[in-house]
Amino acid sequence: MLLAPVPLPGCVCLPWASALMDLWGRSWRRVVPEAGGKRPSPPNRSRVNGWSRPLHSFQAVAWVTVLIMAVASFGIFIPFLPRDWKDVAYGVSFTATGGLFFLHLSVHLLAVSIDPAEPNVRRKKNYSEPVPTFDRSKHAHVIQDQYCHLCEVTVSPKAKHCSACNKCVSGFDHHCKWLNNCVGGRNYWYFFLSVASALAGLLCLTAVLLYVSIQFFIDPAELRTHPCYKKVSNKNTWLLFLPLFPVKVKTPVVLGIGVLVLLLDIIGLLLLGHLLVFHLYLMAKKLSTFDYMTQGRQQQTPRAAAEKEELSVQTRLPQVQRCPSSSPLILCRPGTTPRVTL
Ligand SMILES: [Zn+2]
Ligand SMILES: [Zn+2]
Numbered sequence: 001m002l003l004a005p006v007p008l009p010g011c012v013c014l015p016w017a018s019a020l021m022d023l024w025g026r027s028w029r030r031v032v033p034e035a036g037g038k039r040p041s042p043p044n045r046s047r048v049n050g051w052s053r054p055l056h057s058f059q060a061v062a063w064v065t066v067l068i069m070a071v072a073s074f075g076i077f078i079p080f081l082p083r084d085w086k087d088v089a090y091g092v093s094f095t096a097t098g099g100l101f102f103l104h105l106s107v108h109l110l111a112v113s114i115d116p117a118e119p120n121v122r123r124k125k126n127y128s129e130p131v132p133t134f135d136r137s138k139h140a141h142v143i144q145d146q147y148c149h150l151c152e153v154t155v156s157p158k159a160k161h162c163s164a165c166n167k168c169v170s171g172f173d174h175h176c177k178w179l180n181n182c183v184g185g186r187n188y189w190y191f192f193l194s195v196a197s198a199l200a201g202l203l204c205l206t207a208v209l210l211y212v213s214i215q216f217f218i219d220p221a222e223l224r225t226h227p228c229y230k231k232v233s234n235k236n237t238w239l240l241f242l243p244l245f246p247v248k249v250k251t252p253v254v255l256g257i258g259v260l261v262l263l264l265d266i267i268g269l270l271l272l273g274h275l276l277v278f279h280l281y282l283m284a285k286k287l288s289t290f291d292y293m294t295q296g297r298q299q300q301t302p303r304a305a306a307e308k309e310e311l312s313v314q315t316r317l318p319q320v321q322r323c324p325s326s327s328p329l330i331l332c333r334p335g336t337t338p339r340v341t342l
Contacts, residue, residue, distance in 0.1 A: 044130045046121075046151075046167035050112035050181030058177040059112075065264065066108070066198075072261045073097055073205050076254075079242040080212045080223040097204040104197035108179075111191045116184035118168040120153035131166045143168070158185070160290065174289040183289075192279055199272040202265055209262055216258075 043054065050059065078097065115122060131150050134142055139149045142161050147154050150161055151168045160172035162182045171185025183191045215222045220235070228239055228246050238254045239246045282292055 042131075042163045042166040044166075046117070046125060046127050046131055047165045047181075048127055049115050050179045056177050056180040059180040062178040065268070066104070068264065069201070069205065069261070069268075070101055072257065073101070073201075073208070075241045076257060077205070077208050077212055077261070079226060079239075080215075081208070082222050082225045097201060097208075100197050100201040100204060104194060104201055107190045107193040107197060111176075111183070111187045111194050112179050112181050114181075114187040114190065116169045116171075116182045116186045117165075118148075118151070118153065118155045118159050118170045120155060121148075121151050121168050124153050125151060125167065158288075172288070172290055195272055195276050195279070199269065199276055202268045202272065205261075205265055206269065209258065209265065213258065213262075 047053070074097070117125070132152075134150055142148060142150055143155060143159070146157060146159075148159070148161055148168045150166070153168070155168045156170060158171045159168045161168045162172065162175050164175045165182050169182040169184040171188065173183040173188055173191075175182045176191065179191065179194075181187070212223060224232075224238075226239065226242050228242055232239065232248070236251050237248050238251065240249055240254075241247050279289075282289065285292075287295070
């Protein structure tokens, strides 16, 4: 089944976002088929958290990006700030950026490490044992009357059985590929803070990059106020990783790093800004990502006409486990079902 991308509401539906959603979401807009199909099967055992196998490439991309931005901020660009106002601006920049970085690191780690499973799943389930295969000849749906036939426990009304984690998640919002973990009631605020702190950190970095870029062309001497530059006579030579591990590089290297970091910064600002606005909108409407996406599906008609019958069956079944989004901007795993037909 193919699902059209669900446009975000009103002011948050930007043309570039829709295009990106369409581009990235193209291969994700599928529902995992029944057992025996070609699409990826859910793991045999329930995953505990974002560190459980299988790991995801998006997860590695997220951590590498965090590392690059941290090294670029603290090792390269903040040390360019003028020595004479370092006590104030440098201190503020370092403290603000550093504080945001450690806040982001903490909440990011918590969002990845927390097991968002239902209390009964965490209490009763043995994660080392294989999850049974769903037998639709015996049950119409995975969750019926708040009982999950795969987890074999009773669950709360807002629980969904995530196919990527192969377990029921309490207060299911979405499965996040970047965290490689489900986002549910237990870790939603850590996820939200992770997005907000990353965005705030990128805004700080943007301010520093803007200052450095402007001074680079107007008055480069303002960027060479650190005492280590007294030993550097060539104006075409710059020092990175001050003050601890000064490394001499030429101007093109600094420019290349600057352009790369600025590009990552802009991409991060656009994606995270869009995501933050989307979740603020969801909060205002008291919706989860799952609620929003299932509502959106119901409102779609043209492209989904041929799928209407199947979709209507799915959306009538709130306990059926479907990760809702195909959008990289919502950072979800697309709708999937563990060896289940609906
Ligand atoms: Zn379950
Ligand atoms: Zn999940």
